[in-house]
Amino acid sequence: MISSRINFRLLLHLTTFLVMLYVLYLIFLSVPTDKNLGISQRIFYFHVPLAWSGFLCFFIVLIGSIGYLWKKSLICDRLAHASSEIGVLFITLMLMSGVLWAKPVWGVWWTWDPRLTTSLILWLIYVAYLMLRAYSSNRQQGAKYAALLGIAGFIDVPIVYLSIYWWRTVHPQPLVGPATSGGGLDPSMQTALMISTLAFTLVLISLLVERMSLFRDQYALETHVASIKS
Amino acid sequence: MNYLKKILTKTTAILVVYLMLINTALAKTSGDSHASTPEDNLPYLFAVFALTWAGIALYIYYMSQKQREIKAELDSLKRNQE
Amino acid sequence: MQSSGSPAIQIDGLTKSYGTYDVLHGLSMLVNWGEVVSIFGPNGSGKSTLIKILATLSPASSGKIWINGLDSQEYSHHVRRNIGVITHDMMLYGHLTGLENLLFYGTLFHIQNVERRIIEVSESLNISSFLNKRVDTMSHGMRKRISLARSILHDPPILLLDEPDAGIDQIALDILGNLTMSSKGKRTIVMTTHNIEIGFSLSSRIAIISNGAISYIQESSSKTVDEFKSDYKSFTGVTN
Amino acid sequence: MRTLLKDVKTMVWKDIVAEARNKEMVTSILTFAILILVIFNFALRLTPQIILELAPGILWITFIFSGLLGLTRLFVVEQENNTIHGLLLSPVSRENIYVSKAISTFLFMFVSEIIVIPLFSILFNVSLFNLLIFAVIILTTIGFASIGTFFSAIATNTKSREIMMPMLFVPIVVPIIIAAVISTGIVIQGGGWDDIYKWVQLIVVFDILSVVFSMLAFEQTLQE
Numbered sequence: 001m002i003s004s005r006i007n008f009r010l011l012l013h014l015t016t017f018l019v020m021l022y023v024l025y026l027i028f029l030s031v032p033t034d035k036n037l038g039i040s041q042r043i044f045y046f047h048v049p050l051a052w053s054g055f056l057c058f059f060i061v062l063i064g065s066i067g068y069l070w071k072k073s074l075i076c077d078r079l080a081h082a083s084s085e086i087g088v089l090f091i092t093l094m095l096m097s098g099v100l101w102a103k104p105v106w107g108v109w110w111t112w113d114p115r116l117t118t119s120l121i122l123w124l125i126y127v128a129y130l131m132l133r134a135y136s137s138n139r140q141q142g143a144k145y146a147a148l149l150g151i152a153g154f155i156d157v158p159i160v161y162l163s164i165y166w167w168r169t170v171h172p173q174p175l176v177g178p179a180t181s182g183g184g185l186d187p188s189m190q191t192a193l194m195i196s197t198l199a200f201t202l203v204l205i206s207l208l209v210e211r212m213s214l215f216r217d218q219y220a221l222e223t224h225v226a227s228i229k230s
Numbered sequence: 231m232n233y234l235k236k237i238l239t240k241t242t243a244i245l246v247v248y249l250m251l252i253n254t255a256l257a258k259t260s261g262d263s264h265a266s267t268p269e270d271n272l273p274y275l276f277a278v279f280a281l282t283w284a285g286i287a288l289y290i291y292y293m294s295q296k297q298r299e300i301k302a303e304l305d306s307l308k309r310n311q312e
Numbered sequence: 313m314q315s316s317g318s319p320a321i322q323i324d325g326l327t328k329s330y331g332t333y334d335v336l337h338g339l340s341m342l343v344n345w346g347e348v349v350s351i352f353g354p355n356g357s358g359k360s361t362l363i364k365i366l367a368t369l370s371p372a373s374s375g376k377i378w379i380n381g382l383d384s385q386e387y388s389h390h391v392r393r394n395i396g397v398i399t400h401d402m403m404l405y406g407h408l409t410g411l412e413n414l415l416f417y418g419t420l421f422h423i424q425n426v427e428r429r430i431i432e433v434s435e436s437l438n439i440s441s442f443l444n445k446r447v448d449t450m451s452h453g454m455r456k457r458i459s460l461a462r463s464i465l466h467d468p469p470i471l472l473l474d475e476p477d478a479g480i481d482q483i484a485l486d487i488l489g490n491l492t493m494s495s496k497g498k499r500t501i502v503m504t505t506h507n508i509e510i511g512f513s514l515s516s517r518i519a520i521i522s523n524g525a526i527s528y529i530q531e532s533s534s535k536t537v538d539e540f541k542s543d544y545k546s547f548t549g550v551t552n
Numbered sequence: 553m554r555t556l557l558k559d560v561k562t563m564v565w566k567d568i569v570a571e572a573r574n575k576e577m578v579t580s581i582l583t584f585a586i587l588i589l590v591i592f593n594f595a596l597r598l599t600p601q602i603i604l605e606l607a608p609g610i611l612w613i614t615f616i617f618s619g620l621l622g623l624t625r626l627f628v629v630e631q632e633n634n635t636i637h638g639l640l641l642s643p644v645s646r647e648n649i650y651v652s653k654a655i656s657t658f659l660f661m662f663v664s665e666i667i668v669i670p671l672f673s674i675l676f677n678v679s680l681f682n683l684l685i686f687a688v689i690i691l692t693t694i695g696f697a698s699i700g701t702f703f704s705a706i707a708t709n710t711k712s713r714e715i716m717m718p719m720l721f722v723p724i725v726v727p728i729i730i731a732a733v734i735s736t737g738i739v740i741q742g743g744g745w746d747d748i749y750k751w752v753q754l755i756v757v758f759d760i761l762s763v764v765f766s767m768l769a770f771e772q773t774l775q776e
Contacts, residue, residue, distance in 0.1 A: 040271035043278045050282065069772065072373075074332070086289070093285045097278040104271045124723040131719055135710040140330055145706045148769050149720065152699075155761060156724050163727035163754060167734060203286065207293075214293055217300050223332040224307070369640055371775060392643045403638030405629075407570040419562045420642040422555070446573075462638070 009209055016202040023199040026192040043101040045192055049200035050094035051119065057087025057204060058126060058154060065150035068143060074219070075212075077143045080150055082211035084129050086204060091123045114165040121160045125153040139219070242287040318381025320345045320470055320500040321366065326375035327524075328361055335361050337524035338375070345469075348492060348501040350511035350532075353521035354548050359504040362521070363474040366502065367397045379470065393421065396468035398476045398488075402459040406448030410439065410458045413447060414465060421466040433461045437487060457487060464491070473503035477510055489514065508544065512537050520547050556651075559644045563652035564659075570629065571660060577622050581664040585618035589668075589675055598676065607678045608736035612729060614668060615689075616696075616722070619661050623700040624717040626657060627708040640774060650701065650770035654763075657704075658697035665689055684739045684748065691755045692732040695762055699724060702766035705773040728758045 027045045064080025067073050098116055099109050110116070129149050136142030321343040328336040335358040343349055353359050364370040366377065368388045377384040384391045404413050411430065418426035434440040439457045447455060463471070476488055492501060492514045505511040512518060512532055518540060520528040528547050535543070571577055592610050630636040639649050669680050669689075700721055707716040732755065735748035 040274050042275050046278055046282050089285060089289050093282050096281050096285075100274045100278045100281075104274050121723050121726050124719075128716070128719040128723065132706070132710065132716060135712050135716055137709065137711060138330065141709060144772055144775075145710070148706070148772055151769075152724060152765060155765065156727070159727045159754070159758060159761075163730045166750070166754075167730045207286075207289065210290075210293055214296055214300070218296070219332060221300055221303060221307075225303075226333050228307075367641060369637060369775075389643045389645070392641060395641075397637075397641050399634075399637070401634035401637060403635050403641075404633050405566065405570055405635055406632060407573040408566065412566075412569065416562060416566050417638065417642060420559060420639075420644050422558075422643070 012202075012209065013206050016199070016206045019195070019199045019202055023192070023196045026195060031188055031192045032186060040101060040104040043097055045196045047094060047097045047101055048193060049197040050090050050097060052197050053200040053204045054087050054090035054094050054119075055122075056201065057083045057090060058122065058150075058157075060208075061087060061126070061129070061150045062154040065147035068147045069151075077147070078212045078215040078219075079208075080147065081133065081143070082208050082215060084126055084146070084150070085211060086207050088123065088126050088130060090200075090204070091119055091126070095119060095123060112164075112168070114161060114168055117164045118157065118161045121164075122153070122157055125149070125156070129153065139222075242283060242290065318378065319343060320347070320380065321502065322378040323366075324376045324378075326362075326365065326377065327373050328358070328365060328370070329373045334373075334524055336365075339521070339525045341519070341526050341529070343500060343502060345500055346498065347517060348515040349503070349517045349519060350515035351502065351504045351519045351521060352506075352508065352511065352544060353504075357521045357548075358524055359521055360474055363397075363399075363472050363502070363504060367395060367472055368392055393466060394468055395470045395472055396463040396466070397472045397474070398460065398463045399474040400476075402447075402455050403462065404447045404455060404459055407446065409446050410443045410450070410454075410461075413458060414443075414461060417462050418465050423466055429465060429467075430461075433465055437461050437491075460487065460491065469499060471499050471501045471503075473501065473505075475505055476503060477505055477507050508541055509537060512540055520544060522548050556645075556648055559648045560652045560655065563639070563644070563649065564655050567652070567656035568659070571656075576629075577625065577660045578664050580625070581618045581622045581661065582667055584621050585614050585664060585668045586671065588614045588617060589672060593675065600677070603676055603678060604740055605737075607672075607676055607680075607740055608733045610676070611672060611680070611736060612733045614672070615661075615665055615693075616725075616729065618664065618668075619693075619696055619700070620718055620721060622660060622664070623657065623696075623704045623721065624707065624713055626653065626701060626704040628713075631708065636774070646771040646774060647767045649774075650767055653705075654698050654701040654766070657701050658693055661693050661697055662690065665693065678740060680740075682739055684745060685736055688732055688735050688739070688748070688752065688755070691752065691759060692728050695728045695755060695759045696725060698759060698766055699762040702762070702770060702773065705770065709773070725758075728755050731755050731758075 023045070027042055031042070031045075033039055033041065060083040061080045064076045064078075064083060067076030068080060095116070098119070102111060102116075103109050129146050132149055133142040133146050136145060319342055321341070323339060323341040326336055326339040327334055339358075339362065351359055351362070361370065365372050366379070366384070368384055368391055371385065379391045380394050382390055404410075405416070408416065414430045414433075415426060418430060423429050430443075431440070434443055437457050437460055439454070439461055442450060442454055443458075445454075447458065450458070473488075473492075489510075492503075501515075503511065503515070515532055518528075518530055518532050518535075519526050520543075522528075528543065530540075530543075532540075589610070592614075596606060596610075598606065627636065630639070640646075672678070673680050703720040703724070704717065707713045707720060710716045731751040735751040738747045738751075
């Protein structure tokens with residue numbers, strides 16, 4: 001039983017690794033360089049998949065939070081907790097890559113663009129989520145409060161996006177928006193983007209599986225220690 | 231599992247260095263073909279790449295540390311029980 | 313209030329877990345109307361948790377509790393009307409006077425003729441003289457008595473006392489003892505305490521919690537205090 | 553419905569009487585607000601031209617930070633003698649406890665804001681006496697009080713309420729902060745109802761969502 005589980009994980013990590021290698025080949029050796037944006041356009045293949053898997057993480061947090069509050073399922077709590085950590089990691093990397101992309105393309109490190117700003121708010125909410133767990137007086141309380149915030153945060157994010165979008169139209173900034181993302185992509189670029197997204201989703205799953213099993217061991221140990229003490 | 235994580239951490243580190251080298255090579259060739267695109271942009275790509283992998287590698291390292299702590303505590307518990 | 317047939321409190325397979333750790337594990341118990349049951353147990357044995365669950369402050373992880381024949385989780389509103397709870401917390405607002413505090417709680421319990429009921433209770437607990445003082449200017453003993461008045465204001469047929477003797481003065485202790493003695497046969501009381509003498513002298517049955525369940529329950533008349541003390545030691549491994 | 557009104561009335565009355573005696577909440581919100589206004593006066597060189605641009609921002613920063621101070625202390629009052637258990641032991645439903653706390657919070661915040669507005673108008677030479685601005689302030693304060701009460705209940709039970717309260721509160725209320733600042737700005741610059749209509753709508757949607765969510769979820773913040 002245990003060995004088959006490890007085999008499954010090993011297979012998962014190996015697949016992730018191979019797909020990622022292929023993506024790196026695509027990004028750096030196969031895909032043509034963008035005519036307008038130059039070589040820095042290749043950041044795109046990291047930036048967008050990071051954003052996608054980051055947002056996916058917070059969707060998983062929502063699912064885990066609902067599952068925990070509704071069914072009191074400890075697996076759901078582990079899922080939400082692990083996913084929130086990975087989501088914060090991915091969104092941090094996404095924001096950093098966004099900053100590093102904005103500089104060569106738009107000439108500034110940061111613009112209060114709706115997507116960027118919403119990501120920042122999202123990031124803040126889920127940093128608060130992790131803090132809430134860290135500062136709670138016990139694990140159950142932290143799990144419950146974090147679950148409540150996981151749901152509230154998820155409801156809030158679309159409203160945040162809408163308000164920032166409207167706000168941007170009131171306060172137009174003298175900068176051009178992202179010029180060539182989306183539409184005018186070379187087919188090979190689109191393929192590379194899709195496979196890269198898949199690769200980062202696999203990274204997410206790999207990390208998630210490991211983190212969850214780590215949480216399980218951690219809790220089991222804590223319970224054991226508590227039962228010895230009493 | 232610990233073993234696997236060690237391997238993962240190390241391969242990631244090696245991968246980062248390796249691909250940075252590839253990238254340097256790549257930058258030289260692409261710089262020639264695209265006269266209009268200055269090479270100035272390259273460090274940004276570098277930075278993003280390094281950051282992303284460093285971030286994920288650090289997280290894996292953090293997990294392996296946690297794992298080690300758990301194992302150490304488990305061992306000490308076992309010793310106490312004997 | 314007492315519906316025919318159903319016992320005052322019936323606990324069936326009560327389990328309370330924090331994460332994967334069970335504080336209470338399959339605890340079952342039956343308390344009949346008019347009984348005074350004292351529950352003993354070492355620190356962390358789950359006495360306070362049991363009282364909290366009975367008081368509907370904390371939900372059970374599994375198992376059922378019927379109070380006055382009603383499922384306590386489903387009919388928590390009815391249950392709260394039927395119980396009075398005394399813990400070492402006063403649950404009084406310092407900035408309000410004793411009277412205002414009692415009026416506040418009385419209104420929340422929808423007591424008919426609150427004023428008359430407050431006069432009645434204050435006379436029986438001898439608190440009328442300082443009822444108009446602000447709680448934060450009262451002495452500890454006065455507050456304790458106001459707090460006792462608060463808990464019996466709605467005339468609950470069941471009283472839950474969680475270490476009511478902890479940190480109170482002799483007067484309040486006497487009043488508590490009187491209250492318990494005078495309620496004998498009238499009110500059903502479940503109390504937890506560290507003081508074996510007090511618990512033993514007040515109650516009709518004595519119980520011990522260990523390993524998350526009731527491991528010992530006896531009529532107090534069948535034992536002497538010293539016998540019970542040695543029983544307690546053999547069941548929990550500690551001398552109180 | 554009648555018991556709801558009666559219970560809520562009783563609990564709000566209790567909060568108001570206690571507040572009237574110690575004046576903790578309103579005084580702390582108010583003194584803090586005045587200090588912020590004074591600091592802004594030193595920090596920004598405000599000429600009559602730019603004051604109209606900056607006034608909404610200053611006003612709302614003042615309201616948010618002074619309001620946060622009050623929100624952080626909201627449930628401390630109930631913790632002192634563990635009176636929150638007293639409330640929970642009464643047959644009052646948890647939703648009613650939430651509603652009454654949110655109403656009290658709204659009243660205390662609103663009273664402080666009403667006092668700050670004329671002060672602001674005098675200190676910065678901007679007239680805020682406008683029905684639309686009052687409407688925006690009332691609606692936004694409802695949003696602050698409703699979700700703030702919920703998060704205050706959570707933050708109070710954590711180890712560090714002073715850090716957790718702003719961390720939980722500020723990112724979530726970003727939409728209504730934006731809406732309030734912009735619609736206040738529009739009205740100050742001479743705009744009317746039609747110009748702020750969609751912002752007010754956004755605030756109302758946020759208010760409804762936060763009240764509904766908090767009522768449903770409040771019980772969870774109290775159980776152990």
